[in-house]
Amino acid sequence: MIRVLLAEDMHMIRAALTALLRLESDIEVVAEVTRGDEIVPEALRVRPDVAVLDIDLPVVDGITAAATLRERLPSCRILVLTAMGQPGHVRRALATGIEAFLVKDAPGDRLAESIRRTAAGLRVLDAELVSSAMEYGESPLTPREATVLREAARGASAEEIASRLHLSPGTVRNYLTGAIAKTGARNKIDAIRIAEDVGWL
Structure with a gap:
């Protein structure tokens, strides 16, 4: 019997996945969690063979939680689920x-x-996702550029970002200009869209 921990914050999706897996005679869902920070404590408690993790979880995202889980419980294999095949996320997952x-x-x-297949020690990767991840490569953004762009994506002005990050508004504008150039975007909004689409934010 393959023991599975399922991490999914959307109730209907989690219930549907659990119901689907219960139809399998060799798979047992032994725990369900809704937040990324609950994954490791629960996995240490129930010792699953496979952790099925949504990538977009509250508090801690699925890939970050997966990295911690790999350190704390190496025997547990990890399968990440995503609604969007963002190349940046795929690269992060592969690196983990x-x-x-x-x-x-x-x-x-x-x-x-x-x-x-995951429980048996095999890698299961969607060929199209991997190909897309290789095509886009690593994020060209520095950590600071990514942070500034992420704040801008939330609707913050340069002045608000500067205050939050303890920078000058001019420095924030420089980071935004750098992010626009590196993503090949036309403007800040376009840079946010491009970076989000490929998983660089």
Whole structure:
């Protein structure tokens, strides 16, 4: 029996995934969590064979939680689910050593089979996602540029960002200009869209 921990913050999706996996005679969902910071404590308690983690979890994202889980419970294999195949997320997942990366709109039987393959020590990676991740490469943004762009994506002005990050408004504008140039964008809004689409933010 493959013991599975499921981390998904959306109740209906979590319930549907659990119901789907309960149809499998060799898979048992032994724990469900809704936040990224709950993953490691719960995994240490129930000792699953495979952790199925949504990438977009509150408090701590799925990839960050996966990296910690790998350190704390190396015997647990990890399958990350995402609604969006953002290349930046795929690269982060691969760098973390995650065994499986699957889009949520994959057929239902694909999830069960992916769990089996992951539990058996095989890597399960969507070829299109990996190809896209390799095409876009690493983020060209510095950590500070990414932070400033992330704040701008939340609607903060240069002055507000400067206050939050203890920078001058001119320095913030310089970081935004750098981010626009490096993403090949036309303006700040376009840079945010490009960076979000490929998972650099």
